[in-house]
Every structure is written in C-alpha cells, then in structure tokens.
Amino acid sequence: MLKPMARHKPAPKFLNLLLIKLPPGGIASIGHRVSGVLLFLCIPLLAWLFGRSLESAEGFLQVQQALNSTPVMLLSVLLVWSLSHHLLAGIRHLLLDIEIGLEKTAARTSAWLVNLGAVLATAWYAVNLL
Amino acid sequence: MSRAAQGLRAWLLQRFTAIYLAAYLVSVLAYSALRDSWSYSEWRAWLGQPGMGVGTALFALAILLHVWVGIRDILIDYIHAVWLRLLLMAASALVLLTSLLWIVRALTLAAIGSAG
Numbered sequence: 001m002l003k004p005m006a007r008h009k010p011a012p013k014f015l016n017l018l019l020i021k022l023p024p025g026g027i028a029s030i031g032h033r034v035s036g037v038l039l040f041l042c043i044p045l046l047a048w049l050f051g052r053s054l055e056s057a058e059g060f061l062q063v064q065q066a067l068n069s070t071p072v073m074l075l076s077v078l079l080v081w082s083l084s085h086h087l088l089a090g091i092r093h094l095l096l097d098i099e100i101g102l103e104k105t106a107a108r109t110s111a112w113l114v115n116l117g118a119v120l121a122t123a124w125y126a127v128n129l130l
Numbered sequence: 131m132s133r134a135a136q137g138l139r140a141w142l143l144q145r146f147t148a149i150y151l152a153a154y155l156v157s158v159l160a161y162s163a164l165r166d167s168w169s170y171s172e173w174r175a176w177l178g179q180p181g182m183g184v185g186t187a188l189f190a191l192a193i194l195l196h197v198w199v200g201i202r203d204i205l206i207d208y209i210h211a212v213w214l215r216l217l218l219m220a221a222s223a224l225v226l227l228t229s230l231l232w233i234v235r236a237l238t239l240a241a242i243g244s245a246g
Contacts, residue, residue: 033200033204036197036200036201036204037201037204039197040197040200040201040222043193043197043225043226043229044225044228044229046229047190047228047229047230047232047233048232050232050233050236051232051233051235051236053173054173054174054177054236054237054239054240055236055239057170060170060173060174061170083155087152087155090148090152091152094145094148094149097145
C-alpha cells in the first residue's frame with residue numbers, strides 16, 4: 001500500500017504566537033483583520049461624536065475639546081494606523097482580486113509596502129500631533 | 131438564493147462598498163486637510179448640503195454593510211460556539227444599526243437646519 005505522506009515530516013504546529021513567523025503577506029492579512037475590528041469598535045464613539053458635533057454649538061465645542069484631550073489623541077493614533085493599514089491592505093486585496101501583482105515577489109513587495117506604509121503614516125501623524 | 135450565491139453576493143458587496151468607502155474617505159480627508167479650522171455654522175452648513183448629506187448617509191450605510199460582511203467572516207472563523215457567535219452577531223448588528231440611525235438623524239437635522 002502506498003503511503004505518500006510517510007516520507008514527509010509533519011508540518012510544525014506552533015501555538016505560541018512568539019514562535020510563529022509570518023511572511024509579510026501574512027502580517028498584512030492579519031493586520032487587515034485586526035485593523036478592521038479596531039475600526040468597527042470605534043464606530044459607536046465616532047457616530048456619537050459626529051451627531052453631537054452637528055446637534056448644537058455647545059455640542060460642537062464639546063467635541064472639539066474631546067478631540068483635543070489626551071485619551072482621544074492616543075486613540076486617534078491607533079485609529080490612524082487602523083485606517084491606513086486597512087485602506088492600503090484593502091487596495092492591495094482589490095488589485096490581487098483582479099490579478100494584479102499575484103506573482104510571489106510582487107505580492108511580497110506590495111505586502112511590505114502596505115505594512116511599512118501604514119506604520120510610516122502613523123508615525124508621521126503622531127509626530128505632527130506633538 | 132443558494133448558499134453559494136449568498137457567498138458571492140457578500141463578496142461583491144464587500145468589494146463595491148470598499149471602493150465607495152475609499153473614494154469618499156480619501157476625498158473628504160483631502161478636503162478637510164486643506165482647510166485649517168471649522169466654525170460650527172460652517173461645519174453644519176457643509177454637511178447640510180443635499181449632496182454632502184446624501185453622500186455621507188450612503189457612506190454610513192456602506193460602512194454598515196462592509197463591516198457586517200467582515201465581522202461575520204471573522205466570527206465564523208474564530209467563534210465556534212454557536213450561541214456565542216449568534217450573540218456577538220446580534221450585538222454587532224445592533225451597534226451598527228444604532229450608529230447608522232444616529233448619523234442619519236444628525237444629517238437630517240443639519241439639512242433641516244440649513245434649509246430653514
């Protein structure tokens with residue numbers, strides 16, 4: 001009887017997150033999910049702030065003060081990373097959908113650009129906040 | 131509709147909304163970046179215009195649909211207890227619908243305020 005798998009070592013299965021080494025495409029992909037969830041979690045707060053800012057002049061002032069407070073500013077840094085990563089990874093995904101950049105080197109390069117681009121955009125935003 | 135067609139519909143919905151979300155977001159962020167500050171009346175008048183109001187309401191609707199497809203995929207992938215999955219899906223739907231209605235309410239008030 002043939003045992004085609006017998007000569008292969010079993011694939012390593014790491015459950016320790018520190019041992020898992022993801023390729024750039026994997027980082028872009030899990031980052032796409034994580035940033036999407038973070039953006040989703042921010043929706044109620046953003047919708048509330050948006051509504052308050054339009055409701056009345058006092059509400060508008062309140063929102064402006066809230067946006068200049070330290071906790072919201074820290075949150076906005078996270079939001080900028082989420083938004084830029086999700087946007088860049090999304091554009092990459094749409095291009096892959098229409099078969100642009102599918103070869104291994106191109107896909108690797110674009111994944112690097114996404115991962116790095118989001119971090120650079122966030123750093124630029126954070127520096128401008130100071 | 132078959133299950134496969136439902137999957138295709140969700141897939142297409144996610145992509146079409148993505149294109150609208152990206153286009154709206156990039157243009158609005160670019161426009162806002164060019165202005166240095168907003169007064170309340172400017173802000174309200176800007177969003178009270180019919181075009182901006184409809185465009186922004188559509189943006190909120192597109193977010194709801196886009197997030198729904200994405201969150202549903204994630205919950206199906208990682209949450210295997212059916213009761214918990216359904217609970218989280220219901221909670222997400224509630225959060226999304228409430229946020230959408232809140233935004234549409236604010237836009238409507240701004241439109242009425244600008245017209246009156």
